[in-house]
Amino acid sequence: MKAKSAENSRTTITELMIPSYANFGGKIHGGILLSLMDKVAYATATKHSGAYCVTVSVDNVDFLQPVEVGELVSMMASVNYVGNSSMIIGIKVIAENVKSGLVKHTNTSYFTMVAKNEDGSLMTVPSLILNSKDDVRRFAEAVKRKQLRKGYQEQMEAEKSAFTFEKQKELIDGQRCEVHIKEER
Template structure:
């Protein structure tokens, strides 16, 4: 079977939802968990459109909460496939909130979800390659590669340090920070 590459624009997905009072905390701001749930939903829709398969979330690479979302805002979550591996896809998500009364639009969140396509046997399956058609497509793909490399380097370093734990060294690191040690 010949794999046909698909462009990011073929699977770009936008979900828009009205922020209602039941989504808010006591301060009238929308709970971060509501926004995370919506981001997961749009990431799933985008990944499924690209792969044509059932997809699962395997990781979320930072969620930046840039500005609060208010009750009454129309929130649009825009998702695009930025990178594909064998069975994985990195979905870039941008969230904007619109106060329609005041005609104000603000960028509130950015995040990257890694999704994996699954077959009928619940095992990962190969996804179509990504057809890069614009400079923006190339930039996003390259940034995803760099982000993956940084994450891998970070995880390797943290695992190495965890396996070589030295109490004295860590106690020295804690000096000047807001903690009390009670051994």
Template sequence: MTHDRPAAAARSVNDSRTTLTELMIPSYANFGGKIHGGILLSLMDKVAYACASKHSGAYCVTVSVDNVDFMQPVEVGELVSLRGSVNYVGKSSMVVGIRVTAENVVSREVKHTNTSYFTMVAKGADGKPFEVPPLILESQEDVRRFVEARERRRIYFQSRELMQQAKQQFNWSEEAKKLKGERCRLKLKG
């Protein structure tokens, strides 16, 4: 890991908090009249970048997105607010938690539509990972989010390792036998 400058002092979760609010316009909608998931993902990525850059003081890139569950549709005309903050830091990586809500400005109804976690990596001027400041946890909520993010990362890496092992041990004829009862049909060629 390179260091383009001395390590920065620790920063609090509040230092990275970012809110982006945007009106959902007709060009964001799909044929069903609901806002495209890709539009929401793009906005989430912007918030994740803003949070991570504010914390690290560096250019950041998205390396993974965890738990993008679209719980409720977003409608044209609603105001979407994306609230994010850095929940966890490693050496050069940060997990940014984002909560997405949509508000109907006429009825004032606010609905929670998404919660996502973006893993961002800070990059130095040389394009290599850049060491980020430690995270100051100032509340029980900050501690809970840090611990949960750490656990999600552990599960992610454990899952990735298990999938790699399964790939190496894959026996297609044995696995094909296990497909009985699944909604697929084998029509192998050659």
């Protein structure tokens, strides 16, 4: 399988934000933006792998600034990392006020996608050619995020068995909650 560069699969989806996309506060609903991010992640992963791809996880969906009705939103995506069957797709979202020309960065997110064969089994994807320092940085950052996520998951799993009620109460002491548990008989 021939390696492919990140440039080969870079994808941008641009869409005008219309009133039906707005939430009760008059801003574009986060679910609309997530749906668009999922679409661009699918397109990018499919271009790289040449196969049907599915989303397996989403990291860091931080809504940095609200998106307004009438703005032109662009989702710019690239393959930042490849494993055997998985790809991490980095997505940068910008919104442009087409009247004023003001452009703002509204979201950055990372979608992990996997490629599937016709029978639904996982398939190997092409390795990634890194042609720039930015490509190297993105790949290295993805490796670091994977390591941190794995360490976090392992720590949470290890603490589950030792996480007694007393330790739980100690952890939440001083937080904005009230514990009202009726005595069990």
